[in-house]
Amino acid sequence: MDAQELKNYLADSPPSVVRLEIEKHFDALNDKQKRYAHFISRASFHGTRIVARQISPESEPIFDFILALHKTCGGDWKALQAKAGISDEDLGNFLQYAAQFLGNNGNYKSFGDAKFIPRGPESAFTALAAASPEAQKFYDATSGAIFSANKPALLHLGYPEQGHMTTYYPGSSDITKAEIDFISSWMEKKGLLPENTRLIKNKNGSFEILIASAKRTVPSEGGDIGKETTFKIETGDLTGKTITLVYGDYSKELEAITANAKKAAENADNENQQKMFTSYAKSFEEGSLLAFKDSQRFWIRDKGPMVECNVGFIETYRDPAGIRAEWEGFAAVVNLDRTRAFGALVEAAPTLIPHLPWGKDFEKDTFLSPDFTSLEVLTFAGSGIPIGINIPNYDDIRQGEGFKNVSLGNVMGAKSPNEKVPFVAEKDLGVYRKYRDGSLEVQVGLHELTGHGCGKLLQEKSPGEFNFDHKNPPISPLTGKPITTWYEPGQTWGSVFGSLAGAYEECRAELVAMYLSCEFPVLKIFGFGDGSIDINGEAGDVLYASYLSMARAGLTSLEMWDPKSRKWGQAHSQARFSILKCFLEAEDDFCKLDYKGDDISNLTISLDRSKILTAGRKAVGDYLRKLHIYKSTADIENGAKFFGDMTNVDPDFWGTKVRNEVLRNKQPRKVFVQTNTNLDEATGKVTIKHYDATPEGMIQSWAERHV
Incomplete structure (x- = not known):
């Protein structure tokens, strides 16, 4: 790739780092609600490594490399610069790359799915890595992929057969779109939902469907389609090939997520919240998306909570096949003043929808009035933060039981200077x-x-x-x-x-x-x-x-x-x-x-x-x-x-x-510095800590997140 083309893939300089303001809204919660929010935040952030692994093979070691350098210097980046013998510009390029990486939870942009590469020489990163054995170990594990741009197709996420990057089909560079579609159709007929899965094609032509779960074996009462884990394909182009269900994908992370989901259930404000997080825990522990769908049903029924949330494998944008979902989790506090306007919009919706340019035959028989809240984000774990959300994404629930809408006010209103x-x-x-x-x-x-x-x-x-x-x-x-x-x-x-x-x-x-x-x-x-x-x-x-x-x-x-x-x-x-x-x-x-x-x-x-x-x-x-x-x-x-x-x-x-x-005229996309919550086990009280809206503040916030 020539230098002119490569410019389009360089990390933003400087990145637009902004802080999510939450303190006054969080302070309005009672102690139990603060604990509820804390455990949701912890459950959400424990999915960080899941997201990194869903983006590229090098994303997780890059994450560890950045945090190892912070640990080495204790946040004194000038001291690390002197030890590594690099210039101010080289240190600045590293910090800017690190902030953009952490803001996207990986080295591909959450908005655009294109890889971004550090500015400056690779030798500066090599010198930084030499500052500690731990940093060197993680840097070596990236296998040179931080700066790699010699295969242009790999600069974008997409299907393996087109040469693009994806980790939803790990180690399966020869898997075809037709094979992916065939297995997807097979799963649909079996009733096995795909959102929390990945798919591997083995060298002998057999397939493994990896199911995200804390447990590494099929649940004792059976998974979503029973206790059987190996199936032989009876018809079609893959006749004779086998499909094996393999439980325990992201097991370590989901153990921590499950534990925090159970703690959130203990601190719930009401029965719907308690049942929601009990269902979450079952889903994350056993890999059951039927249990996850139950969590979404209880979530819909949890009307007007002070702390709003959603956690799990939610959006399918980044899977080239559009069916496997990225990990996402958020905890947010309701902005009561702005929520009133959205409540009025909900009330008006049944009179607005008939204005749309189609007849009643193509519209729901009854508009299921949802909860619609304006939220101030405390925590949003994932590859990027939207400004509004409408979920769940399951059509049967949306059409027959309802859905929720949220507007994320402090994300929408966050501004970087001199835009x-x-x-x-x-x-x-x-x-x-x-x-x-x-x-x-x-x-x-x-x-x-x-x-x-x-x-x-x-x-x-x-x-x-x-x-x-x-x-x-x-x-x-x-x-x-x-x-x-x-x-x-x-x-x-x-x-x-x-x-x-x-x-x-x-x-x-x-x-x-x-x-x-x-x-x-x-x-x-x-x-x-x-x-x-x-x-x-x-x-x-x-x-x-x-x-x-x-x-x-x-x-x-x-x-x-x-x-x-x-x-x-x-x-x-x-x-x-x-x-x-x-x-x-x-x-x-x-x-x-x-x-x-x-x-x-x-x-x-x-x-x-x-x-x-x-x-x-x-x-x-x-x-x-x-x-x-x-x-x-x-x-x-x-x-x-x-x-x-x-x-x-x-x-x-x-x-x-x-x-x-x-x-x-490209403007840097905002990356958000988020707070951390801390629980005093002795008193049961939760406090929050803010960080500076700088690359250094972004790195420190992640170093103190311990995920």
Whole structure:
């Protein structure tokens, strides 16, 4: 790889390190709630090494290398610098890399799935490693992968057969996508859920499904599909091959997680919380995802808690097949003031959803009003922190029992100093800066609640049992004819749409939010305007900032598109780019890119505010309707083609000219320094410790986390 290309993979300099402020919200909890939050935090952070192993083989030894250096110098980095004989610049490059690594829990970006490499010479890291035998041991264990960039495909996460990096299929460089899909289908038919698994292809062609569990043997009463662990494939391309279930993946980590889950159960505020963490403990101890689904049922029923949480193998974005999930866990404190606005949005949702551009046949029979809280994050363990969450991700629970939404306020509001805003015209900067946080809160609320929360999957739930009138199928608003496809028994949204599901669903949810943000009573809920249509008033400012932010996000998303593989590296980015294309293709010159001739060095977005409610909303509605109907009816053939066209990047204009300008103006993505909680065993009281918003503070926080 030449030096120019390599520049795009260098660690941010400097990284944008910000602190998550939590103290005043944590102080409002009683002692028992603080202990509950403490044990959830510990359970969450004990999954750190799981996340590292899910990203790359070198991530865990890099983590240990960084912490070994901190231990060697006791946080006196200047002393270590002198001992290693490296320059100020070399030390700075190491600290910046370490902060970005710890903020992503690995050496691939959580937002974009691209590897990042230290700035400066490899010799500086070698000199630092020589400072202690322990650091040297871990540095040697990275096998040179910290700086390695000689195989461009390995700079991105993806399928092994395409040369990309993945550890969801460890040691199986010859495993094919077809084999992965076949085993996934086999698991689906058996009723074995995939989220907490990894898959190995052995040299003799047999397969092992690794199940994450503290116990290393099948539970005495049997696992989720019984006591049998070895199966022979009877039909299909892999006929005669064997599949073996192997328990105990991440066993050491899950032992600690289980112990802390049990402690959290002891400090629960109510029966739902107690049962939730008892189910968590069973899931993590025995590898049961059926027990995990029970934990999610109790979580849904735990309405309005002071301490909110979720822990486990949750999101499937990083598995190239889109079914295996990364470890994630959070503990957060409810912001009661902001939660009131989200509560009002929940109350309004049943009147908002009928505005969406499809008929009742493609919508849930009853909107299951969820809990929707604004949270201040105490702990978020994983590869990155989102600004909003809508879970659980199990369709049967979501459609029949409900779900929850959370907005993470102190993540959304965290700002680094001197943030630049490229691609927004000078005339729009005032409105953009003033209302971007407010518009983002509206966007996140609608995205999570009505976006992920709306829509019906038309299913044959079991042979002969349908959740719609299959003898008189609904009329598709796209064709004007009865639908011909639906979900067959055992099929789920994820299994049908596979690796496409993540980006597709994020796009659908974003579009729902863009469409419903045009309802001025929604803006009133968040304190903007009086509910009447006023495109030029404050509510109009918020709406304009929302559409402008989405267009800008679509533009900057090109950073996450890889021109070599012509692949998107991040689901949200893929979705937002397609929405920008939707804006640009709208009628009446609704949205344009402004630049002079062939010179795009001063590229800005021009969006006609007066046309948001007409051309803009129509374009959004047309795009949304197609995505929704294809999803609702399991129409993967038309859905995949349509979404593929909308997310396609023309390599000359978008993939080269515009992308180069995006990279030239790239802003560092924020990494968050989080507190640590400490329990005094004698008094039962929990305190928290904050750290400086610096690379040194980030490293110290992890050194004192003891995971």
